[in-house]
Amino acid sequence: MSNSFLTLKISRSFLIITGLVAILLIGVTIWFSRQNNSGVQQHSRIKVAQKAIAGYVDNAVLKTIELLVADAEQLNRSAQDLQTERSAEHLDALVSAWHTSYGAWKQTAAFLYGPAAQYDYWKRLATYPCDKILIDHAIQQNEAGVLDVDSRYLREEEVAALRGFYTLQYLLFRNGQSREVNNMRPAEVDYMVAVTQALYDESVDFEASWLGTDNLPAEKVTVLQQAGINSREAYAEEFKNPGTPDSRYTSLSISLQDMFQDISGILEDEIVPGVAELLEVVEIETLDYWDSIDPVADLLNFLQSAENAYLGGLPGGREKSASDLVVTHDAALDRLIRISFAHTKYRIEVLKELEAMPQADRELAVRIAEAEAEKLVVRMGVAVPQVILDPAVEPYAAYVN
Amino acid sequence: MEIKNKRVESIFCGVLFCLLALMTGCDSDLKISSAQPTESDVIAAWVEQARESEVLSALVENGVLPSLSRLAETAHHLEEDVDVLCSSPSAEALQHAQAAWKDAYLAWRQAGSFLFGPAGSMDRNIGVWPANPVVLDAAVTDPELGHMLKQPDTRGFAGVEHLLFAPANAAEATTVGRIKQLKSCTEEIAQLTVEAKLQWESKYAATFLAAGDGNPYLLPADALSESYKELLNVTERTLRSRIGAPCGYFESGAAKPENVEAWLSQSTLAGFQATMNGFRLALAAGDGADLITLIATKDGLVETADPKLATDITRQIKRIEKTISGLRGKDMKAMLEKKSTRLKPLYKQFQMLQDQLVEASLVLELDAHRGLLELATDESK
Numbered sequence: 001m002s003n004s005f006l007t008l009k010i011s012r013s014f015l016i017i018t019g020l021v022a023i024l025l026i027g028v029t030i031w032f033s034r035q036n037n038s039g040v041q042q043h044s045r046i047k048v049a050q051k052a053i054a055g056y057v058d059n060a061v062l063k064t065i066e067l068l069v070a071d072a073e074q075l076n077r078s079a080q081d082l083q084t085e086r087s088a089e090h091l092d093a094l095v096s097a098w099h100t101s102y103g104a105w106k107q108t109a110a111f112l113y114g115p116a117a118q119y120d121y122w123k124r125l126a127t128y129p130c131d132k133i134l135i136d137h138a139i140q141q142n143e144a145g146v147l148d149v150d151s152r153y154l155r156e157e158e159v160a161a162l163r164g165f166y167t168l169q170y171l172l173f174r175n176g177q178s179r180e181v182n183n184m185r186p187a188e189v190d191y192m193v194a195v196t197q198a199l200y201d202e203s204v205d206f207e208a209s210w211l212g213t214d215n216l217p218a219e220k221v222t223v224l225q226q227a228g229i230n231s232r233e234a235y236a237e238e239f240k241n242p243g244t245p246d247s248r249y250t251s252l253s254i255s256l257q258d259m260f261q262d263i264s265g266i267l268e269d270e271i272v273p274g275v276a277e278l279l280e281v282v283e284i285e286t287l288d289y290w291d292s293i294d295p296v297a298d299l300l301n302f303l304q305s306a307e308n309a310y311l312g313g314l315p316g317g318r319e320k321s322a323s324d325l326v327v328t329h330d331a332a333l334d335r336l337i338r339i340s341f342a343h344t345k346y347r348i349e350v351l352k353e354l355e356a357m358p359q360a361d362r363e364l365a366v367r368i369a370e371a372e373a374e375k376l377v378v379r380m381g382v383a384v385p386q387v388i389l390d391p392a393v394e395p396y397a398a399y400v401n
Numbered sequence: 402m403e404i405k406n407k408r409v410e411s412i413f414c415g416v417l418f419c420l421l422a423l424m425t426g427c428d429s430d431l432k433i434s435s436a437q438p439t440e441s442d443v444i445a446a447w448v449e450q451a452r453e454s455e456v457l458s459a460l461v462e463n464g465v466l467p468s469l470s471r472l473a474e475t476a477h478h479l480e481e482d483v484d485v486l487c488s489s490p491s492a493e494a495l496q497h498a499q500a501a502w503k504d505a506y507l508a509w510r511q512a513g514s515f516l517f518g519p520a521g522s523m524d525r526n527i528g529v530w531p532a533n534p535v536v537l538d539a540a541v542t543d544p545e546l547g548h549m550l551k552q553p554d555t556r557g558f559a560g561v562e563h564l565l566f567a568p569a570n571a572a573e574a575t576t577v578g579r580i581k582q583l584k585s586c587t588e589e590i591a592q593l594t595v596e597a598k599l600q601w602e603s604k605y606a607a608t609f610l611a612a613g614d615g616n617p618y619l620l621p622a623d624a625l626s627e628s629y630k631e632l633l634n635v636t637e638r639t640l641r642s643r644i645g646a647p648c649g650y651f652e653s654g655a656a657k658p659e660n661v662e663a664w665l666s667q668s669t670l671a672g673f674q675a676t677m678n679g680f681r682l683a684l685a686a687g688d689g690a691d692l693i694t695l696i697a698t699k700d701g702l703v704e705t706a707d708p709k710l711a712t713d714i715t716r717q718i719k720r721i722e723k724t725i726s727g728l729r730g731k732d733m734k735a736m737l738e739k740k741s742t743r744l745k746p747l748y749k750q751f752q753m754l755q756d757q758l759v760e761a762s763l764v765l766e767l768d769a770h771r772g773l774l775e776l777a778t779d780e781s782k
Contacts, residue, residue, distance in 0.1 A: 332759065332763060332770070335703075335704075335763050336763070336770065338703050339701070339702070339703045339704065339763070339766045342701075342702035342703045343702060343766070346702055363615075364614070364615045364619070367615060367619055368615075368619045368620060371619050375768060
């Protein structure tokens with residue numbers, strides 16, 4: 001009796017003491033965690049920022065440039081096919097490859113800082129407008145045997161206005177329509193082969209500047225060696241590891257500033273004015289060589305570029321991204337931005353039928369698309385300072401000691 | 402003893418569970434979709450646009466116009482009854498004027514969800530709360546302070562409530578200064594409310610219903626957003642001005658029960674109920690063509706229909722109404738002076754409703770978030 005009473009008493013006391021100790025421990029833990037809550041949150045936001053930047057580089061920047069390289073290679077192959085056999089099918093394939101690779105190029109618009117700015121890939125791959133007179137002159141000289149125009153000559157001896165996507169556009173199209181193969185002189189096709197080869201070489205160089213030549217597949221390294229292009233260090237590593245001795249980026253904030261600056265730049269400088277300009281687009285039959293062949297597709301590619309940068313990759317291959325960073329500050333704002341991307345895209349797609357619309361409907365459709373784009377600009381504008389001025393990613397200034 | 406042990410054990414487990422729950426938190430992740438618009442989405446978007454137009458029609462027909470009509474009508478009665486009181490002061494006339502004030506005030510609260518478009522600016526003139534009784538009492542007796550009677554906190558529904566309900570009798574309510582202010586305020590209320598009604602009826606309803614023509618609404622969703630923003634404004638105003646601030650929920654020990662809206666006329670709870678009536682009209686009066694149905698069935702380009710959310714909003718409105726009903730018959734000021742936390746459950750329920758409405762605005766892909774910003778800007782002016 002007394003034993004069982006003692007057992008019960010011990011059991012009861014044990015439970016009470018254990019309970020009190022547990023409560024005390026948990027209370028202390030809660031108190032401590034509250035004291036350090038801001039520190040924990042800050043650490044968590046640093047981790048999210050690091051993952052977002054890495055995801056952005058690996059899945060958005062590198063994948064987009066990789067796609068550009070693949071499309072530029074196909075473009076060069078198509079030009080060679082046309083050179084081998086001058087047929088309408090090969091010309092169609094070349095035109096199609098031009099549209100695809102030009103779209104891929106437009107989708108790199110969100111990554112025009114860093115190597116693109118330093119080595120001027122925007123100009124080297126797509127100087128706008130091209131120099132029609134000099135191109136014609138070069139083709140004539142080539143035809144006369146005075147010049148031997150090849151890709152290396154174009155890259156090393158001539159100005160960028162004699163090559164790139166707009167040079168190809170000039171040679172492939174007249175008044176917005178692709179030319180007849182029978183009207184193309186062999187020297188023009190030869191010139192296009194040289195231009196597409198230069199474009200492919202410089203696209204690979206663009207990829208090397210981010211990925212690092214040492215990290216490229218062997219066949220791409222060979223392309224660079226054959227083109228006589230020097231090897232590059234991996235900018236991606238600098239960008240992904242700000243604040244380290246090998247990086248030009250002093251903090252996460254500086255990487256994020258570059259990232260968001262180009263996203264916002266596309267939306268403000270390309271999409272909004274680009275949509276408004278659609279009202280002034282001339283009839284396709286009267287397009288001049290500097291006019292866009294498909295301005296709606298151009299806008300959609302620009303938008304896709306900004307969206308890929310924001311969502312961290314090409315559709316189907318997205319992981320951590322700028323979006324995740326915005327979520328840590330304002331999840332609703334991130335959803336609003338995603339909604340805005342989708343609505344802007346939809347409203348621009350509607351504009352494909354612009355020419356078939358009555359004038360009043362055209363104006364309304366453009367105003368709607370413009371309003372959606374402006375909404376996107378505003379929402380992105382609200383998100384940017386929250387992310388880049390987060391104390392977790394400071395210092396904010398690039399020139400801090 | 403065994404029972405006691407078990408009790409100790411269960412208490413211990415309970416405490417442990419609660420503490421763990423506190424530590425882990427109970428935030429649920431917001432739903433995020435990264436779906437891209439497809440061709441079928443594009444077709445669906447056109448269909449949804451047509452449905453949004455139907456919702457706008459029902460909203461105007463069943464919500465905006467009847468509410469503004471009732472407001473204008475009751476405001477007119479208030480003006481008339483105040484005229485009678487001022488010309489022939491009597492206890493009966495005072496009672497009539499007070500009853501007319503209550504009717505007009507409740508109509509005003511119900512119309513709160515529809516104060517946009519031509520009705521959008523009324524709130525700044527006649528909806529300022531609380532009145533400033535010190536200034537008002539002084540200015541109606543001293544002609545030199547007469548200019549102060551133009552300030553919004555001596556006018557509108559709050560000013561008239563003070564003038565009609567604070568005096569002990571009809572004679573006190575109808576001094577020369579009070580008559581002048583009463584007439585001026587009720588005339589203004591009647592004039593502004595009838596103007597808003599007429600402008601809606603004569604022009605703005607057609608403009609609103611033509612949303613999508615670009616004059617000025619580019620899309621039906623833009624007009625819907627305009628209306629939706631007002632719903633969010635009402636929840637914010639209720640949380641901040643009607644419950645939070647007078648009950649001192651934002652500053653410890655700063656409760657000001659005397660600032661509870663319409664306590665003098667004992668209309669506080671009826672006012673909350675009128676707000677909920679307005680919510681019902683704004684959200685669910687379309688018999689299938691309303692916001693609640695859209696929330697439950699409309700897929701956007703990114704977001705998907707959320708029938709559960711639609712049900713939750715409907716349930717939350719019922720919960721709030723039940724809470725209001727449970728408080729009925731209480732003197733709000735006295736109750737809050739005794740225990741200012743009595744309205745905390747109501748506050749939390751409104752807060753939940755606001756969260757649900759914000760979520761619904763995202764589900765509907767509306768541009769309604771400026772509503773909160775606008776309110777903040779308005780109040781800071």
